[in-house]
């Protein structure tokens with residue numbers, strides 16, 4: 001048998017890519033140096049893959065920022081505003097990714113969205129009516145040749161045309177208007193690859209695992225009939241992941257693909273499809289059996305039996321990861337703080353390469369049961385016995401529906417809180433974090449490495465809190481925050497402070513561009529051993545007369561941005577977390593915090609990709625679990641929540657059902673589209689649709705923000721509107737933050753004045 005992966009993490013074992021790219025942004029290294037550096041990183045990864053015996057080594061899985069953006073550039077899908085800047089190729093690329101404000105002009109970045117059900121973000125291609133698809137870039141071929149030069153033959157990987165069109169945004173035209181154009185460019189790409197003696201190309205079409213309409217299937221077939229009839233001797237692997245392809249399986253096996261990649265981890269019906277409809281003898285099945293998303297060691301015995309099952313219907317199988325390894329950390333090697341009995345249960349990207357090799361060998365053995373590789377693996381799985389936390393179990397068993405319902409009802413609370421908090425119209429606030437400056441991070445690092453004492457660390461933090469509170473008072477904010485300076489990340493921080501969690505030192509995963517996260521790992525039953533944020537929030541509250549908002553991360557987001565257990569269900573894991581947060585909420589209330597924000601930034605992210613599963617598999621438990629975390633507070637305590645991506649038009653009722661008093665969300669990059677739905681659905685929760693985009697360093701003008709506020713007021717009743725940026729400010733620098741917030745307050749003041757007239 002042979003082995004394949006869909007992609008390898010590109011950030012480097014020490015996040016080299018991040019540091020080089022950021023150095024380039026700051027003009028600390030030249031473009032030449034940047035390009036030279038990343039070439040060494042690519043080579044290192046290819047060599048690692050080669051030496052681990054991987055047969056299909058991916059290329060073009062590298063990206064400076066995002067592979068969808070790479071594809072847009074390759075296809076000449078560059079909106080006019082970026083072409084007009086007349087920057088060189090790389091700087092145009094970064095302008096598309098991050099926006100640009102400088103000598104050449106002032107343009108907003110492409111919108112960023114979640115990549116299917118992951119915490120990775122892609123840039124949304126903007127297809128203008130007069131966009132001319134053309135083969136403009138050469139990255140895919142350059143990287144193939146680069147590897148070849150080093151003696152490594154690779155399988156170039158590219159986002160497929162169907163997924164590209166489905167993810168793009170349009171002016172008045174739509175996807176089908178570009179079907180022929182895009183197909184022709186892909187034909188050119190394939191011909192160029194063939195000329196350069198590429199054997200296989202992988203076209204990634206994860207959009208096929210979503211619900212497909214007849215038109216979708218027609219569009220897919222239209223594009224691929226052109227591509228496949230022009231592929232020459234090049235072999236085409238149609239790769240899918242994150243689910244199964246139940247709506248199009250029969251069409252896929254009938255088309256002239258040479259390989260079909262299916263996900264047998266997340267694809268609930270993948271096995272059934274293969275069994276029921278068979279698999280053509282002339283095609284290769286790339287079977288995604290090694291989990292590309294989670295970090296638990298593969299159970300070889302189980303996987304071998306799955307392979308055996310598949311072999312009954314399929315003659316040619318390549319063993320593969322279920323999706324790109326982009327979603328797991330690079331390597332376990334440096335995790336020296338984890339004990340062996342914990343570490344032995346994990347496999348990160350590098351270790352997954354070993355798993356593929358092990359499985360490959362085991363499959364060829366007559367008697368795999370005799371193999372020490374299999375025996376060792378079985379032993380690890382047998383040894384992993386987590387003791388049940390009886391206290392947690394008892395508490396969960398005692399829960400009733402009433403525990404998930406807050407009293408009195410929201411409309412009544414609204415009045416009580418108005419009297420209690422006495423906020424002005426259009427109350428202003430922020431989402432919680434303020435810039436995590438180099439000093440803030442250094443302080444944390446020094447404490448972590450023992451360079452400074454706990455007292456020094458705490459004293460430094462107190463200064464940071466004082467400073468940020470003075471700043472908010474001076475700017476004129478109505479509801480203040482403490483800035484979250486004590487947190488490395490909104491989820492990792494809670495993971496570090498909850499029992500049952502394991503956390504790593506270097507296990508970074510790319511979230512977007514140069515930004516990475518280190519998801520903590522749920523290892524056993526989760527509970528709160530002691531208050532986590534209470535001291536800090538109470539201290540912050542003591543520094544001001546203004547209402548202080550305490551910040552927590554909600555149970556669904558903590559779960560979704562952790563690596564979860566696979567031995568118990570997600571609902572149970574999030575309920576355990578919800579109980580911990582519930583205790584924290586009540587302690588904060590007792591400590592005098594009048595407002596508590598429980599972020600559910602990742603609620604939308606794990607919404608099942610198929611509509612039929614939305615409620616039954618997710619919302620049905622996720623919504624009450626969130627309510628469990630806040631339902632016990634007094635009527636006067638105002639509960640806020642926050643969501644980063646406002647693509648929740650379809651689940652507005654569910655969002656309202658969270659029963660928060662106020663919600664803030666991202667709206668500006670998506671040009672406030674959601675307001676119409678909020679209005680139409682009579683959304684009850686008070687809302688702060690973000691009035692500017694914090695993911696870009698550009699400073700919004702007063703006028704710009706005023707316009708946004710007016711647009712909001714056309715759709716949402718005045719008494720329900722809050723004014724805030726669209727997410728936390730941690731990734732921004734102080735300079736641009738202060739300038740932007742100043743404009744936000746000035747714009748709000750102007751609007752208030754106009755309303756008073």
Ligand SMILES: Nc1nc2c(c(=O)[nH]1)N[C@@H](CNc1ccc(C(=O)N[C@@H](CCC(=O)N[C@@H](CCC(=O)N[C@@H](CCC(=O)O)C(=O)O)C(=O)O)C(=O)O)cc1)CN2
Nearest residue numbers: 119441442444445488489490491511514515516517561731
């Ligand atoms: N988990 C999660 N997912 C999320 C978000 C989020 O906030 N958290 N936000 C949305 C957008 N995604 C984001 C993802 C990452 C970051 C981010 O800022 N990441 C930081 C890392 C943050 C962090 O954990 N930092 C640690 C460790 C940082 C570090 O590198 N330390 C240095 C020293 C300090 C330095 O010089 O920076 C070292 O050890 O050598 C800390 O601050 O303690 C980065 O990539 O730069 C922001 C948004 C969606 N998904």
Ligand SMILES: [Zn+2]
Nearest residue numbers: 601644727728
């Ligand atoms: Zn956010």
